[in-house]
Amino acid sequence: MQLYNKLSAEERRVLIREAGKERLTISFYQYHNIGNPQLLRDHLFLHWHPMDVLGRIYVAHEGINAQLSIPADRFEEFKHFLDHINFLENVRLNIAREHDNESFLKLKIKVRNKIVADGLEDATFDVTNKGIHVNATSFNDLIEDPDTVLVDMRNHYESEIGHFKNAWTPDVDTFRDSLDYIEDKLKDNKQDKKLVMYCTGGIRCEKASAYYKHKGFENVYQLEGGIIEYHRQVTEQGLENKFKGKNFVFDHRLSEKIGEEVIANCHQCGEPCDTHTNCANDACHLLFIQCDSCKEKLENCCSEECNDIIQLPYEEQKALRAGHYNSNNIFKKGRSEKLAFKKS
Structure with missing residues (x-):
């Protein structure tokens, strides 16, 4: 078996x-x-x-x-x-x-302990007591409402290449970082504003909507099915697309094109670019944005240093990696000091 x-x-x-x-x-x-x-x-x-x-x-x-x-x-x-x-x-x-x-x-x-890591240890929090789900049409109307606060529940490297019009894109590395940070920033608007959230496919928003209801927010909404479902609906129904750029995805594709705009830049030369890659040096494997010109020049590496390493015989590269862990570099996802034009 x-x-x-x-x-x-x-x-x-x-x-x-x-x-x-x-x-x-x-x-x-x-x-x-x-x-x-x-x-x-x-x-x-x-x-x-x-x-x-x-x-x-x-x-x-x-x-x-x-x-x-x-x-x-x-x-x-x-x-x-x-x-x-x-x-x-x-x-x-x-x-x-x-x-x-x-x-x-x-x-x-x-x-896993949880399907979405949130860092919460609150036994009174009911993840099924979620906010109001809205489709693409209602979402488009909501985000034009002056009483709406539209929040991107994704991480900085995701929103950097694409986000909705009028969205607040918190500069966070993880979902767990975002929960308390967003609550603190919006603590004075728990009753008078509509809190509208979106993410890639809806899973993070669903947990966040329940969490913010638990924390006293009265008007909580989420984009049902996230950006993926929004893209399907606006395409099939001929609705106005209010998403700019690409949607970051967690498979080998790394992104899907949603809007026509390129809103990011190459982290190495600064030219307009929204294509993520992982450094070819397995000891680094940093996720960053790289244009075709820099990819060719540096052979898919994030720096001259990493490019030098991949020229070595495989066994030498393997010996250099021994006892070292690259999880911190991977976690930085575009924040490395090696990148001259990273998002600050």
Whole structure:
């Protein structure tokens, strides 16, 4: 009985290309009290592995958060499986507008303490007591209301390449950083303002909306389905698109184009650019914005130093990495001192 992925990313890439099938990139979440997350985790793997599902899925006592890809011709089979899990019946599936057959290359299903890390230890906080969900039409109306405070619940590196008109984009590194920071900034407007939030697919806003209701905010709204669902609705219904730039996504694509504007710049030369990359030096792997010219000049590295390292034989590179951890650099996500034009 196989309960874990056994193929490398490169082995899986070859199989995907040989199969020649179109794949769909999908995300969904659901907050629900799950008694035995490990049991659910194993159940999902046993059924999804034969369907050729790939992706990153977190299961916790508070629910499930899934970002995955699946062969398009098995979508109905996948949906049928979800509908036979009571709390996932008719769950909203956010299907990406821009597809990449290699958006995910492994099936990773992990049990976590929470599906969204929030740093909260408040037993009286009910994550299911959420705010009002609004569709794209209502959202467009709300964000033009002078009594609305529109808040981007994503992190700085996400909002840097794209955000909504009139949005406040807090300069935070993580979701947990944003909760108390936003409450403190808006503490005098808990009754007189409409707090409207958005994020990538809705999962962070759903928890945040419940949290801010718990903290005394009276008029709390969230964009249902997040930016992904908003993009689908404005495209299919011919609505005005109030999103500028790209939507950052957490798979190999790194972003989806939503608006026509390029609102960011290359972190190395300052030219207009909104394409994220990871430094080619595995000891660094820093996430940053890099234009094609700088990519060619520095061979996909964030600095001359890293470029020098990738010229070394592999075994020398491996020896340099020994005993060192690059998690701090990865976490900085564009804040490295090596980048002359990083967002300040």
